[in-house]
Amino acid sequence: MFEGLAEADLARRSRPDAFSTRIETPRRGRTQSVLLQGPERSYDADATIYAQTEPADFIYQVVAGVVRTVTLRPDGRRAVHGFHLPGEIFGLEREKLHHCSAEAIGASRLVQWPQRRLDALAGGNADAARELWIGLLTSRDRTAERFMHVMHGTASEKLAYFLIDLTWRMRSEGRIQLPMSRYDIADYLGLASETVSRTFTVFRARGLISTQGREVRLLSDEILRLSGADDIAAHWPTTLA
Amino acid sequence: MFEGLAEADLARRSRPDAFSTRIETPRRGRTQSVLLQGPERSYDADATIYAQTEPADFIYQVVAGVVRTVTLRPDGRRAVHGFHLPGEIFGLEREKLHHCSAEAIGASRLVQWPQRRLDALAGGNADAARELWIGLLTSRDRTAERFMHVMHGTASEKLAYFLIDLTWRMRSEGRIQLPMSRYDIADYLGLASETVSRTFTVFRARGLISTQGREVRLLSDEILRLSGADDIAAHWPTTLA
């Protein structure tokens, strides 16, 4: 089980020149590396892209929107494995079947790519293989990093880490529109949704952030220290919105 | 940061025929796949194999003994990323530097292998590349799986999962000699060492295990249910020692 956690970052976190093709994205005028090419497919809000135990024939790259990967735990609770942003790849499996479900959060557009063609790519082309390899190592490291933050941290540290990580991945500078609900965040961080809410309130009271609905502004870089995301902090812009 | 969590299982968890060479191990009469070959190096108990921020020139495979990978967190606490058993590989990094330290638990023997030769292997040989690829996917999945158990579980679930996982990896049937201290276990599971102790006591009282020092016997497969390690449970021998 437990696909998805990591692939989120396979493309985004790896070196910007990771894959063979690249396109200019309108967003913030930066280049965005692209692995997959093919016809786009649209999904409505809350549409299921694939379900647990379905054959894992394709991997996907997000073009627009956000996808969450999810499993239902034995006790009936939901665990969110990851949020997949535009440019990010998910659905890569070791086994023949998907180990968790993928659902669109809001209307989304995706590109899909057959798993077996990826195999060929990884085996046949040394450069591509190397880049895929680095991407996987990166995604493993990201999984491990989130693990450490979430396992050892308080609710504040978890949420701070979540906000910083998401802000970074969205290429934003201190102002993000959260696509997901408090429930999603809670199930992602291993907290109760009420605790997520309360922690937002605490952050607001301490002047670390301001919120309007799902829009969050980071007001103080104290939140960076809270998050313990040293690697991100090192590259953080000096001023916040 | 946060190397090590995953490589633990790179060799062991992947398909048994994962790598090109294999040897017969005396242990329990099973075969054990081996990736690395070369001169062995011995380490005393508590010896440091490599330290954080050192150049990551080699990867290692455990021949005998057990290795733990560790980082010191900003608040001074220690986080144990993984325990590496005989046959398992660790030290594979994406960056040029090691992101955590590796220490021998008890006297150990290791084989080392230059990182760059691994690069060549992955890029040049399609079969080997494929196997390394699968190994990494496996290790990612294992990290994610542990993540889910540890993030959402109670102390009992965490410890049960730890015991089951270790028993499985040690190819044991319900009786293991823990190489690591309660402190190590606590820092691995994100618990206080006192909580680990208390949970052992609870398990003993409920007749799930018996202990003598660091030897643990699993007495009831109820501990399997507790652990939620369904994937392992599916392959579990029907009787416990």
Place this chain on the structure above:
DNA sequence: CGCAGTTTTGATAAAGCTCAAGATCTGTGG
């Protein structure tokens, strides 16, 4: 406007952490 879903707040209880002390184990020197 009003409904359904979401977010926030409040009160209470449970789980696990901290501090503290006692018990057990292990290795070492006599």
Place this chain on the structure above:
DNA sequence: CCACAGATCTTGAGCTTTATCAAAACTGCG
């Protein structure tokens, strides 16, 4: 072989954090 010292492990009591249960405020949308 025994005694001792240091480390490891266990147990206890109180406290902090977070989950749980409950309800009120807010939001978006038909």
